[in-house]
Amino acid sequence: MNKNGPKDQEDQEIDLTQISKKISSLFQRFNTFLFRCIQFFVKNVIAVSILLLVGVGLGIFLDQTQKNYDNHIIVAPNFKSTDYLYSKINLLAAKIAEKDTIFFKSIGIQNSKEINKITIEPIVDVYKFINNNGLNLELLQLMAENGDLKSVVKETTTSKNxxxxxxxxxxxxxxxxxxTIQPILNYLNTSPYFREVQKISISNIQQKIKAKEGIIGQIDGILNEYSSANDNRQKSDKLIYYNExxxxxxxxxxxxxxxxxxxxLKIQLFNSDKIIKDSTVIMNIKNTKSINGKLKFVLPAALILGFIxxxxxxxxxRKQSLKAQQNSTI
Incomplete structure (x- = not known):
């Protein structure tokens, strides 16, 4: 028989009583907090209403007047000029931050103050990246051993490829x-070094096309000779015909x-007319990211939170001042 049974039961009852008291205390605190919040807004209803109206009105005005637009230029850097492209975009971004209007006028952009920023990011195409070179798959696997594959394919050294x-x-x-767009593209295509590389590459492609077309011409000649010979061939030459x-x-x-x-090669030749080949330009996409276009909601909330x-x-x-005065008088 367990002699500690009644005592354990009493302890459990005490624990349950304490837990219920704590829960009740939490509810009371929450109710008190909720009442004070309601009391605060009732007491300051005029000030809160004014801040709400001012915030909504100012937000609507700013949403209509301060619009931001994104312009996307999809490009393909030729002749291994990817690093050159990224360095040029970084330079343009630095010039925008410096508000160097003289520089932008020199490259043909008159209203550079209208440009907020310029960035560049890769279009991730892992399958094409692997198909272009079988070694790329092994490279990705090796790099993914020490990290997540998703982060590896977006990593800078990988994404530039x-x-x-x-x-x-x-x-x-x-x-x-x-x-805006055309002056930027013209600026990106003004490298003397890559222009020389472009000339050599175009000449090489044209020579390859000419050589392959010559071989096809020779093959066509062989096929024509075979066709003429086959017309005069006797039926008894079946074995020779099969081997040929x-x-x-x-x-x-x-x-x-x-x-x-x-x-x-003809597609390569077509794409080689520029150092940085632009394939698609999408203009004036309204930017609704972050708080853009949402100031009518953000400003009222910010003003009311600031007031609170x-x-x-x-x-x-005031409470701390009263406590300090009381302590000093004791």
């Missing part, structure tokens, strides 16, 4: 491509491969 990148130009108002037909299949496959290579904080500070200061 993607084909396409987006330049984002943020402006204070609707802008025209001739006044196997060689003919290899020749046709070679021609098909060369034709695909020429198509790829000031009243709380004044009340706290």
């Amino acid at each position: 993607y084909t396409f990148h987006t330049i984002i130009v943020s402006t204070k108002a609707i802008t025209d491509p001739k006044n 037909n196997l060689q003919l299949n290899d020749i046709i496959k070679t021609k098909d491969s060369l034709t695909k290579d020429i198509g790829t 904080f000031i009243n709380f500070f004044i009340s706290f200061y």
Whole structure:
């Protein structure tokens, strides 16, 4: 028989009583806090109403007058000029921060004060990145061993190897491509070094196309000769025809491969007309990120919270002053 049974039961009852008292105390504190909040707003209803109206009105005015727009330029840097592109964008961003209007006028941008900022980010395309070079898959796997793959594919050294990148130009108002976008693209394509590389690359591509077209011409000649010979061939030559037909299949496959290579080279030639090739420009996208366009909600809340904080500070200061006076008189 357990002699400690009644005592344990009493302890449990005491614990339950204490817990219920604590819960009741919490509810009372919450009710008191809620009452004080209501009392504060009732007491200051006029001031709060004025702040609410002023905040909403000012917010609507600012939302209508201070609009921000994003302009996206999707570009593909040629001739291994990705680092050059990023350094140029960083320079433009620094000049915007410095408000160097003279510099921007020198590159053809007259209203540089309308530009808030300029940034660049890669368009992540892991599959194309891997397909371009089989070693890239091994590289990603090696880098992912010490970190998350998602962070690796967006890491700076990796992201610069993607084909396409987006330049984002943020402006204070609707802008025209001739006044902003085109001068920036012209500025990015003024590198003397990469212009020389461009000339050599274009010449190399043209030579490759010419050489492959010459080989296709020779293959066409062989096929024409085979076709003429096949018309005069007797039916008893079936064994020889079968062996030659196997060689003919290899020749046709070679021609098909060369034709695909020429198509790829012609696309490269088309994209090589600029150092930084722009593929798409999307203009004047209204920026609604962060608090843009939401000031009619943010300002009233900020003003009311500021008013509450000031009243709380004044009340706290008065209480502490009274305590200090009482302590000094004792």
